[in-house]
Amino acid sequence: MAMKNLLKEDDIKKAIDQFNAADSFDHKKFFDVVGLKALSAENVKLVFKALDVDASGFIEEEELKFVLKGFSADGRDLTDKETKAFLAAADKDGDGKIGIDEFEALVHE
Numbered sequence: 001m002a003m004k005n006l007l008k009e010d011d012i013k014k015a016i017d018q019f020n021a022a023d024s025f026d027h028k029k030f031f032d033v034v035g036l037k038a039l040s041a042e043n044v045k046l047v048f049k050a051l052d053v054d055a056s057g058f059i060e061e062e063e064l065k066f067v068l069k070g071f072s073a074d075g076r077d078l079t080d081k082e083t084k085a086f087l088a089a090a091d092k093d094g095d096g097k098i099g100i101d102e103f104e105a106l107v108h109e
Contacts, residue, residue, distance in 0.1 A: 003050060003071050006043055011035040016072045025068075025082040027089060027106065034071060036107050048103045058097040061087055 003012060015034035019025045031037050036044060049055075051070040053063050065083045068075025078086065090098040090106040098106075 003047065006039065006047055007035045007071075012071050013074075016068060016075050019068065020076060022076075022079050023081060025078055025086070027086050028109075031107050039107075041104050041108070044104045044107050045100055048100050051103075052100075058099055059103065060097045064098070 011034050015030055018033055019030055036047060039047070048059070051063065051067055052059050053066075053070075054060075059067075061083060064086055065078050065080075066075075067078060067086070069077070087096070087098065090102050092102050092105070093099070
């Protein structure tokens with residue numbers, strides 16, 4: 001499912017542009033600007049499934065690095081520092097990956 005079916009194209013562009021500089025990514029601000037926080041839990045889980053490129057049921061560190069590209073082809077790769085911080089914020093059970101419920105909880109915290 002394309003992100004444009006769930007989020008406004010203008011919000012996606014605004015969020016991608018706001019976090020274009022390396023080491024500027026802040027997941028809380030990104031979720032707010034892109035419009036994820038306003039989505040229902042069900043729709044947030046649809047976004048998760050779109051970001052789970054290998055359909056493993058988890059967003060692993062390698063997929064997380066490309067999370068902005070999941071929203072827009074214009075998105076940049078996250079730096080290693082940003083990727084590790086994002087993973088640490090979401091991975092509540094310490095298994096090294098983000099499950100669907102962890103992602104939804106992070107978006108709505």
